[in-house]
Amino acid sequence: MRISRLHSKVAIAGVVLSVILLLQLGAFYSRTAPVVPKVSAEPLHDITPKRGLTPADLEVIKKLEALRFRKDQQRLADDQQLDVLRVFAAQEKELEDRYQASLRVYEELAQQKPNIIKIYYTRKDMRHGSSTVFRRLMESFLEVIDKNSVVLQSHDLGLECSTHAPEFSVLDIKYSNSSLRSLSHAHKQVADAIPGGNPFPDLYNHNGYVMLGGGYRTWASLLSIKALRRTGSTLPVEVFLRRKSDYSQAMCENVFPSLNAECVVLSDRYGDKMSQRLESLEDKSLVPFLLLASSYQKVFWMDSNVFAAVSPDDMFESWLGTQYGFFSWSSKYVSTLNPAYYDVVRLKPRTPEYTMDESAFLLDKQQNFENLMLAAYYELEGENSYHQLFGQAKCGAGKHDSLTYATLFCDRREFRSQLLDDMGGLQLQRDPIGEFENKFEEYTPVRPLLYEVDPARLNPEKLTTPGRIFGSHNLTYDLDMLVLETMDLYVCHANDHIFKNVGTFCNDYVEQQRRYLVDHEIATVDSSPRGLVNRPDDTSDEVKDRANAEVISKLVGVDRLPEWE
Numbered sequence: 001m002r003i004s005r006l007h008s009k010v011a012i013a014g015v016v017l018s019v020i021l022l023l024q025l026g027a028f029y030s031r032t033a034p035v036v037p038k039v040s041a042e043p044l045h046d047i048t049p050k051r052g053l054t055p056a057d058l059e060v061i062k063k064l065e066a067l068r069f070r071k072d073q074q075r076l077a078d079d080q081q082l083d084v085l086r087v088f089a090a091q092e093k094e095l096e097d098r099y100q101a102s103l104r105v106y107e108e109l110a111q112q113k114p115n116i117i118k119i120y121y122t123r124k125d126m127r128h129g130s131s132t133v134f135r136r137l138m139e140s141f142l143e144v145i146d147k148n149s150v151v152l153q154s155h156d157l158g159l160e161c162s163t164h165a166p167e168f169s170v171l172d173i174k175y176s177n178s179s180l181r182s183l184s185h186a187h188k189q190v191a192d193a194i195p196g197g198n199p200f201p202d203l204y205n206h207n208g209y210v211m212l213g214g215g216y217r218t219w220a221s222l223l224s225i226k227a228l229r230r231t232g233s234t235l236p237v238e239v240f241l242r243r244k245s246d247y248s249q250a251m252c253e254n255v256f257p258s259l260n261a262e263c264v265v266l267s268d269r270y271g272d273k274m275s276q277r278l279e280s281l282e283d284k285s286l287v288p289f290l291l292l293a294s295s296y297q298k299v300f301w302m303d304s305n306v307f308a309a310v311s312p313d314d315m316f317e318s319w320l321g322t323q324y325g326f327f328s329w330s331s332k333y334v335s336t337l338n339p340a341y342y343d344v345v346r347l348k349p350r351t352p353e354y355t356m357d358e359s360a361f362l363l364d365k366q367q368n369f370e371n372l373m374l375a376a377y378y379e380l381e382g383e384n385s386y387h388q389l390f391g392q393a394k395c396g397a398g399k400h401d402s403l404t405y406a407t408l409f410c411d412r413r414e415f416r417s418q419l420l421d422d423m424g425g426l427q428l429q430r431d432p433i434g435e436f437e438n439k440f441e442e443y444t445p446v447r448p449l450l451y452e453v454d455p456a457r458l459n460p461e462k463l464t465t466p467g468r469i470f471g472s473h474n475l476t477y478d479l480d481m482l483v484l485e486t487m488d489l490y491v492c493h494a495n496d497h498i499f500k501n502v503g504t505f506c507n508d509y510v511e512q513q514r515r516y517l518v519d520h521e522i523a524t525v526d527s528s529p530r531g532l533v534n535r536p537d538d539t540s541d542e543v544k545d546r547a548n549a550e551v552i553s554k555l556v557g558v559d560r561l562p563e564w565e
Contacts, residue, residue: 095123095126095127096123098126098130098201098202099122099123099126101201102126102130102133102199102200102201102202105197105198105199105200105201106195106199109195109196109197109199112196113192113194113195113196115192115193116192116193116194116195116196117137117140117141117144117193117194117195118140119133119136119137119140121133121136129202129203130200130202130203131203131269133200134200134203135269135270135271135274137199138270138274138292139271139273139274141193141194141373141376141377142274142277142380144189144190144193145190145377145380145381147189148185148186148187148189148190149186149381149384150179150182150183150186150381150384150385151384151385152175152179152183152384152385152388152389153175153176153179154388155173155388155392158394159336159392159393159394160393160394160395161333161393161394161395161397162333162334162393163332163333163334164334165334165335165353166334166336168339171336171337171338171339171392172338172339172340173338173340173392174340175340180340180343180344180564181564183344183385184343184344184345184346184563184564185564187344187345188563190374190377191374191409194370194373194374194377195369195370195373196370197366197369197370198365198366198369204294204295204296204297204365204366205295205296205297206236206295206296206297206298207235207296207297207298207299207300207313207316207317208235208236208237208238208294208295208296208298208299208300209228209233209235209236209237209238209299209300209301209302210237210238210240210290210291210294210296210299210300210301210302211224211225211237211238211239211240211301211302211303211304212239212240212242212283212286212287212290212303212304213239213240213241213246213263213304214241214242214243214246215246215498216455216459216498217283217304218239218241218246218248218251218304218498219458219497219498220304220305220455220458221239221304222251222255222256222259222486222490223307223458223483223486223487224302224304224305224306224307224308225237225239225256225259225261226259226482226486227307227308227479227482228308228311229259229260230308230477230482231308231309231310231311231476231477232311232313233308233311233312233313234260234313235260235313235316236260236261236262236296237256237259237260237261237262238261238262238264238294238295238296239252239256239261239262239263239264240263240264240265240266240286240290240293240294241263241264241265241266242266242275242278242279242286243265243266243267243275243279244265244267246265247263247265248263248496249496250494250496250497251263251496255490264293264294266278266289266290266293269293270289270293277380278380281379281380282400284358284400285379285380285382285400286379287301287358287379287400287403288372288373288375288376288379288402288403289376289379291363291365291372292365292372292373292376294365296365297364297365297366298316298321298325298362298363298364298365298366299362299363299365300312300315300316300360300361300362300363301360301361301362301363302359302360302450303358303359303360303452304455305359305452305453305454305455305458306359306360306450306451306452306453307450307451307452307453307479308449308450308451309428309447309448309449309450309451309475309476309477309527310431310447310448310449310476310527312362312449312450314529314534314535315327315362315432315433316362317535317536318433318533318534318535318539319533319534319535319536319538319539319544320415320432320433320436320533320547321362321364322364322536323413323547323548323552324413324414324415324552325363325364325366325367325368325412325413326361326362326363326364326367326368326403326407326412326413326414326415327361327362327414327415327417327432328356328357328361328362328403328404328414328415328416328417329356329357329360329361329416329417329418329419329420329429329432330352330353330354330355330356330357330416330417330418330420331354331355331356331357331397331420332354332420332422333354333355333393333395333397333398334353334354334355335351335352335353335354335355335398335401336355336391336392336393336397336398337351337389337390337391337392337398337401337405338388338389338390338392340389341386341389341390341405342561344389345405345409346560346561346562346563346564347408347409347558347559347560347561348558348559348560348561350408350558352404352416354416354418355391355397355398355401356398356401356403356404356416357420357429357452358400358401359427359429359450359452360429360450360452361403363403367412368407368410368412370410370412371403371406371407371409371410371412372403372406374402374406374409374410375402375403375405375406375407376402378390378402378405378406379400379402382399382400382402386402387399387400390402390405404416408558409558411557411558413552415432415436417429417430417432417435418435419432419435419446421474423471423473423474424471425453425454425457425468425469425470425471426451426452426453426454426470426471426479427451427452427453428448428450428451428452428474429448429449429450429451429452430446430447430448430449431446431447431448431449431529432449433529433530433533434446434447434529434530436533436547436551437530437532437533439547439550439551440543440546440547440550440551441532444530447476447525447526447527447528447529448474448475448476448525448527451470451475451479453470457469457470458483459499460487460491460499460502460505460509461499461500461501461502461505463505463509463513464504464505464509466509466512466513466515466516467513467516468480468517468520468522469483470483472520472522472523474525475522475524475525476524476525476527477524478517478521478522478524480513480517481514481517484510484513484514484517487505487510488506488510491505491506492505492506492510533547
């Protein structure tokens with residue numbers, strides 16, 4: 001009995017102790033657990049979707065998030081600043097490398113020719129390329145020319161342009177020894193001042209075509225560029241403009257860029273002083289200056305009335321182009337060079353039989369920088385002396401052969417093609433590579449490369465009677481149709497052009513001419529290349545050896561005469 005009572009008391013005591021322990025634990029946790037925020041009593045529409053947070057809570061959260069965002073922004077800004085510094089450091093190193101490279105090249109050129117033009121320039125001058133330094137070089141070159149200007153007595157022979165060589169005695173017009181001696185001294189001073197190569201390694205890059213625009217020439221250039229693109233050519237084109245007033249916004253900012261061509265105002269490359277000096281030059285006299293100012297290393301000069309028959313793009317990098325660096329075509333007129341030129345430059349005579357056709361040629365300026373600058377001198381002083389030495393015919397044939405004689409004087413190579421056909425409506429210039437291949441292989445007909453057309457036939461105001469303007473022979477595509485469609489697009493469907501009276505052309509002639517050309521379809525000629533002389537790696541060593549032995553080796557070496565006493 002006592003034992004059962006004892007067990008009962010122990011059980012009650014255990015329950016009491018358990019209750020006390022639970023109460024103590026509850027009190028402890030009530031002191032340490034966080035206070036659960038009360039739900040705001042504000043209306044629900046004033047509370048964010050995060051139920052239970054007051055506007056004060058949200059403001060704190062916004063401040064914390066803004067602080068973290070600013071830190072992220074600062075970290076990003078620091079990274080960007082570091083990237084900018086890395087880019088700037090790389091640009092400064094590249095600038096230093098270019099500057100030092102140009103100094104080394106100039107020093108090497110000065111060792112070869114101690115009297116070349118000396119110009120001072122800093123790294124700052126080369127920060128945006130070598131264009132500023134080039135302009136300074138040309139201004140110094142102009143000063144040398146002006147200091148050595150000599151005027152020869154003018155002789156009016158009145159020779160007719162001919163395809164047959166005149167008698168030597170007719171060409172050998174005598175000048176006084178004092179005049180020739182003065183001109184010879186001036187020539188030596190200028191030639192010695194010209195660097196023997198391009199002193200600025202980054203001045204020229206890539207390949208491209210150069211034309212002269214301005215007024216009607218800009219219109220003709222557009223047609224020429226359209227023909228280039230028709231043949232598959234993709235290389236860029238620079239259309240030079242004599243003056244800022246020649247700049248056409250429609251052409252230069254819309255039409256030409258769509259054809260991978262751009263307008264270049266001459267003063268942008270030479271500055272106002274030099275450009276004003278060039279203002280009085282004839283268009284043909286400007287050509288050496290345009291090529292010097294062009295950004296391309298290998299440049300194909302094309303007059304604005306020259307249309308491509310096939311794409312000339314492959315000629316730039318062909319093995320023949322690499323070997324020569326200068327392609328040209330003979331004109332149909334014989335040379336009328338005065339032998340007195342050789343007395344001036346102190347060379348034994350080696351006159352080409354025919355004058356050079358100035359409408360198109362290819363030139364590698366890296367190989368021909370020296371003779372290109374000498375040609376610029378010949379043209380700048382042309383009216384005073386050299387034009388009357390180079391060409392003595394009334395039609396002016398040969399008087400602009402400055403690049404040919406400069407190339408001869410500097411002992412560079414020129415491959416002069418003889419395949420130029422006068423076809424009445426156009427003049428056809430054949431592929432010089434094909435002609436070159438025929439010199440040491442069995443003869444194969446040479447494909448057309450360029451068509452030189454009469455500029456007057458590109459004026460829509462004068463086109464009234466349907467018919468084939470450019471004939472129907474030796475064409476690789478329908479040239480008449482190309483010209484018609486281009487005129488229709490840029491004259492009849494455009495508001496900004498140079499023509500005023502084109503109502504008859506657009507309303508009547510275009511449709512009549514289109515029907516005529518469709519009804520009188522022409523048969524085109526084969527335009528595929530022969531393929532013996534390709535890019536250097538694709539041309540066999542056997543072909544190279546034969547070409548060197550039979551052609552190239554015969555076109556180097558000049559015999560120089562003693563200087564005047």
